[in-house]
Amino acid sequence: MIAAIFSLTLLGAALGLGLGVAARKFAVEGDPLIDEIEAMMPGSNCGQCGMAGCPAAARAIAEGTASVAACPPGGKALASALAARLGVELDLAALVDAGPQLATISEDLCIGCCRCLKVCPTDAMVGAAKQIHSVIREACTGCGNCVERCPTEAVVMRPVAVTLQHWVWPKPPAAA
Numbered sequence: 001m002i003a004a005i006f007s008l009t010l011l012g013a014a015l016g017l018g019l020g021v022a023a024r025k026f027a028v029e030g031d032p033l034i035d036e037i038e039a040m041m042p043g044s045n046c047g048q049c050g051m052a053g054c055p056a057a058a059r060a061i062a063e064g065t066a067s068v069a070a071c072p073p074g075g076k077a078l079a080s081a082l083a084a085r086l087g088v089e090l091d092l093a094a095l096v097d098a099g100p101q102l103a104t105i106s107e108d109l110c111i112g113c114c115r116c117l118k119v120c121p122t123d124a125m126v127g128a129a130k131q132i133h134s135v136i137r138e139a140c141t142g143c144g145n146c147v148e149r150c151p152t153e154a155v156v157m158r159p160v161a162v163t164l165q166h167w168v169w170p171k172p173p174a175a176a
Contacts (some may be wrong), residue, residue, distance in 0.1 A: 034062045040081060041071055046141035047121055048072045061086075069095050073142065101142040101157040103135045109154035116146035116155055 127133030
């Protein structure tokens with residue numbers, strides 16, 4: 001019994017040491033620019049930009065295949081910060097910043113078709129077939145995929161109401 005415990009402990013230590021050495025020797029360095037851009041992004045991985053989450057969007061922005069204004073949840077603030085970081089000219093007049101929005105479902109119009117459930121990337125929609133659906137506010141990222149799929153237009157995007165829980169003190173105006 002003691003020999004089995006000793007041999008398994010020795011084997012575990014040897015394999016752990018081998019994995020540690022291999023991790024250091026074969027480590028792949030990432031692009032620090034991509035990591036910095038990804039850290040600036042909201043991190044909701046909602047897919048509103050048309051890419052598979054924030055890491056893919058950061059990679060595309062760093063490579064120059066996507067615009068710095070590709071992230072709708074980030075809005076004008078993120079677009080201007082990315083443009084300043086990358087040294088790119090940006091026209092903010094064309095960029096619409098609607099602010100944070102959440103999906104809401106009108107119970108009078110919902111027929112329970114489950115189409116919104118299938119396209120929600122965060123499983124924020126709750127319901128079953130032929131039942132009225134609802135939205136979990138904490139899980140909704142405001143991507144708007146459900147609005148496009150609803151055949152009865154029961155799902156609409158509404159701005160997030162300002163409450164004491166998430167109110168932010170406005171920044172003072174810049175001194176001229």
